[in-house]
Amino acid sequence: MVDSAQLERLLARTALRDREAFRHLYEACAPQLLGVALRLLRRRDLAEDVLQDAFTSVWHRADSYRPGASQPMTWLTSVVRNRALDVLRAESLRRAESLDAGDEEDDAPGSGALRDDRPNPLGLLEQAADALHLRRCLDDIDGPQRQCLALAYYHGLSHSELAEHLGSPIGSVKVWLRRGIDRMRRCMEHLA
Known part of the structure; x- marks a missing residue:
């Protein structure tokens, strides 16, 4: 694991569009950040997509990282977490819309009621x-x-x-x- 000072340097160099620094940042943090996404999403395919989106965001927004405000890993984790929560919200909306659309078709022969998994x-x-x-x-x-x-x-x-x-x-x-x-x-x- 790379220490915080090294991650800060990699983020600073990434903000300057240093591709090599970005590659090192990805290699150092991706496994742990994938674990964060997996815990939230419980699906590897979605977690991998979130990780890729998060690192794309990091590439474009690395200059917004402020060392005094948080540790680099905390900042990176929040980027992944926010992306994962966006996916969960979108999935929830999609499910709700499909349930609403399904209500109109409930009278059709052979249609079963969909179960609502929301608490x-x-x-x-x-x-x-x-x-x-x-x-x-x-x-x-x-x-x-x-x-x-x-x-x-x-x-x-x-x-x-x-x-x-x-x-x-x-x-x-x-x-x-x-x-x-x-x-x-x-x-x-x-x-x-």
């Missing part, structure tokens, strides 16, 4: 409550356990990537993750 209001309320519980539990965890959980969950870092990113032994990272997960589980059980 009902109660489901949305439960999801919001779960998110609030998770946030409370995460707020109770501090130090390396919280950092490991956040990097593993939000950025998809593996044990070895976490160890490299944090500059810590892999054994320590595994312990921090395990303890952090245990604390989250106990907290969630207590709140449930």
